[in-house]
């Protein structure tokens with residue numbers, strides 16, 4: 001299939017390249033455009049979507065072609081550049097006003113992952129503070145987006161190292177349960193929770209990964225298992241309601257998840273179902289870790305109560321493929337995230353070390 005080009009009818013993207021290549025960088029800057037791995041098609045199909053306009057980037061984020069908090073931030077940063085390069089205004093105020101409009105459209109895509117707003121804000125600040133001429137601002141923004149992406153890769157590797165240091169010391173190799181997808185696909189590469197798992201494997205301490213399927217979008221089943229297969233990480237797929245049973249049988253030594261937004265007190269919003277994992281882990285005395293970059297911490301929020309929870313299309317709940325799984329007349333609720341209270345979290349693993357949720361505030365000085 002390599003090199004086959006095709007149009008996605010009616011979606012507005014330039015073109016899609018299908019290939020069997022398995023390198024996992026979800027966002028790639030190539031010549032004059034951004035290439036995204038289409039995460040809605042994995043694991044059955046590896047497709048690349050080309051993005052040349054910021055509105056297409058906004059649509060790619062909203063439709064989850066690119067997803068996962070850090071990857072959303074990186075994609076939005078490139079979206080800011082794409083928007084900037086199309087701005088016709090030559091006066092600084094006019095240019096910045098239009099750039100703010102680009103920021104609003106990109107920011108209106110997904111409300112929970114704070115990395116989106118963090119990246120957009122950082123790009124706006126870069127544009128405001130640069131001393132170059134207006135015509136040169138887009139180039140400065142391209143460099144800033146590339147910088148955000150490069151930093152995230154280093155950040156994930158640091159999270160992996162710090163995570164490895166706090167994993168339980170067991171005589172046998174560790175079996176780790178994870179929820180959703182927090183791997184290369186969700187970041188610049190390597191991953192957060194899955195990054196810790198990669199580091200654990202590199203240290204020859206990993207037994208296997210238990211991947212929750214992660215209803216309704218199935219990021220665990222479709223994306224995490226795919227990444228594990230690419231990298232020969234032993235993986236067992238389980239349905240979301242099997243975690244307690246597996247823990248009771250002694251199959252799991254630790255649970256590690258990612259985060260979309262962490263409040264200053266350590267309350268953590270992550271993919272719906274994470275809270276269940278934390279509760280069953282506590283019931284079985286199993287450590288429950290959150291792995292995330294500091295860009296995922298929203299120090300303006302004192303607790304998780306203020307975290308906006310995205311509600312998505314109810315079809316994600318009532319349909320499997322195109323088949324409805326319940327009779328007409330049923331009501332639906334489809335929150336995409338839940339908030340795990342800090343007291344259920346053993347430690348939050350960041351690029352600056354692993355801390356108890358109560359000590360997260362000490363890391364605020366490192367946030368840029």
Ligand SMILES: CSC[C@@H](O)[C@@H](O)C(=O)COP(=O)(O)O
Pocket residue numbers: 067068069070113179180181182183186187191192193219257258259260270271272336
């Ligand atoms: C390193 S990714 C951390 C989180 O973003 C991840 O766990 C998650 O909840 C992703 O949600 P998604 O809706 O797929 O964007």
